[in-house]
Amino acid sequence: MHCYCVMNHGQPLELVEKQIPQPQGTEVLVRVRAAGLCHTDLHLWDGYYDLGGGKKLMLADRGIKPPMTLSHEICGEVVSAGSDAGEIKVGMRSLVHPWIGCGECATCQRGEENICNKGQALGIVRAGGFAEYVIVPHPRYLVDIGDLDYAEAAPLACAGVTTYSAINKLGNRIHEGPVVIIGAGGLGLMAIEVLKALGGKGAIVVDIEPSKREAALAAGALAVIDAKDADAAQQIIQATDGGARAVLDLVGATPTVTLGIACSARGGHIVICGLMGGDITMPLLPIPMRPLAIEGSYVGSLLELRELVELVKRTSMKAIPVTRRPMAEINAAMADLHHGKVIGRTVLIP
Numbered sequence: 336m337h338c339y340c341v342m343n344h345g346q347p348l349e350l351v352e353k354q355i356p357q358p359q360g361t362e363v364l365v366r367v368r369a370a371g372l373c374h375t376d377l378h379l380w381d382g383y384y385d386l387g388g389g390k391k392l393m394l395a396d397r398g399i400k401p402p403m404t405l406s407h408e409i410c411g412e413v414v415s416a417g418s419d420a421g422e423i424k425v426g427m428r429s430l431v432h433p434w435i436g437c438g439e440c441a442t443c444q445r446g447e448e449n450i451c452n453k454g455q456a457l458g459i460v461r462a463g464g465f466a467e468y469v470i471v472p473h474p475r476y477l478v479d480i481g482d483l484d485y486a487e488a489a490p491l492a493c494a495g496v497t498t499y500s501a502i503n504k505l506g507n508r509i510h511e512g513p514v515v516i517i518g519a520g521g522l523g524l525m526a527i528e529v530l531k532a533l534g535g536k537g538a539i540v541v542d543i544e545p546s547k548r549e550a551a552l553a554a555g556a557l558a559v560i561d562a563k564d565a566d567a568a569q570q571i572i573q574a575t576d577g578g579a580r581a582v583l584d585l586v587g588a589t590p591t592v593t594l595g596i597a598c599s600a601r602g603g604h605i606v607i608c609g610l611m612g613g614d615i616t617m618p619l620l621p622i623p624m625r626p627l628a629i630e631g632s633y634v635g636s637l638l639e640l641r642e643l644v645e646l647v648k649r650t651s652m653k654a655i656p657v658t659r660r661p662m663a664e665i666n667a668a669m670a671d672l673h674h675g676k677v678i679g680r681t682v683l684i685p
């Protein structure tokens with residue numbers, strides 16, 4: 336089978352020919368029909384995350400090193416399974432939950448495999464979707480997508496569930512007033528749709544790119560604000576009638592977190608799920624005195640992915656806008672993402 340692999344960090348992915356893997360035990364073999372390209376793939380390709388202050392989190396220190404097959408947003412059809420997989424539906428149109436843990440620790444038992452310390456995520460630790468076939472360790476990670484489009488459903492596995500899980504953490508606040516969304520890339524557009532589908536009060540979207548702000552308005556944002564404006568925080572405070580009660584930071588960089596804190600109301604809740612990195616120094620007093628809740632959110636659980644797929648089926652909400660490209664164009668697609676040229680999500684088709 337064709338497989339597009341990172342052989343060296345920072346170098347173009349290479350086309351590698353491999354044997355089609357044979358599923359063992361509880362494993363399921365899935366034929367890939369669509370595989371999304373995520374910012375995390377760029378970090379994995381680079382080999383590090385920026386921790387700020389010139390420090391880097393090196394992925395090799397966590398045992399993540401080439402050769403690697405990226406893509407954790409995988410849709411396809413069930414082909415076959417190992418002898419311990421139980422009944423499987425051959426041909427089932429599936430979205431794969433890639434955020435797999437060890438399955439045994441207390442975290443996994445609570446259903447939070449996505450934050451297991453021994454994570455086995457597909458496309459990160461295990462082989463992912465930039466290939467014709469992928470091995471899924473257990474059929475429980477397959478979510479039946481019914482007649483949803485493969486390419487449109489693929490981004491639900493990361494962009495979708497990351498957004499959904501972060502919005503979940505805001506609880507009832509989404510019904511009290513608009514959520515301030517920082518970052519109008521793929522996740523931002525997804526967040527606008529999820530808020531609509533959940534019956535929320537809508538979103539005020541902040542981005543530095545005019546084209547992305549326009550896309551947010553077209554997707555139904557109540558208002559958009561240029562984060563580069565010197566008075567951006569003031570504009571948000573005005574638009575939210577005295578300060579944001581709920582902020583969703585989909586960028587997670589020094590300026591965005593700083594802005595999120597500056598525009599929050601007393602009692603504000605900031606959820607950070609962007610992984611751009613950087614650092615902040617801030618006085619501690621405002622945390623108890625305003626008081627602020629600053630919470631992290633990392634991808635999402637299998638249950639949340641199932642809920643999200645059901646929500647998409649039930650409300651026929653528009654998932655993220657996708658651009659389909661042949662998988663052979665993977666290197667050009669990664670360059671475009673790296674240069675900020677992608678609106679919504681790029682999905683590669685084998």
Ligand SMILES: [Zn+2]
Nearest residue numbers: 437440443451
């Ligand atoms: Zn675990």
Ligand SMILES: [Zn+2]
Nearest residue numbers: 373375493494
């Ligand atoms: Zn991702």
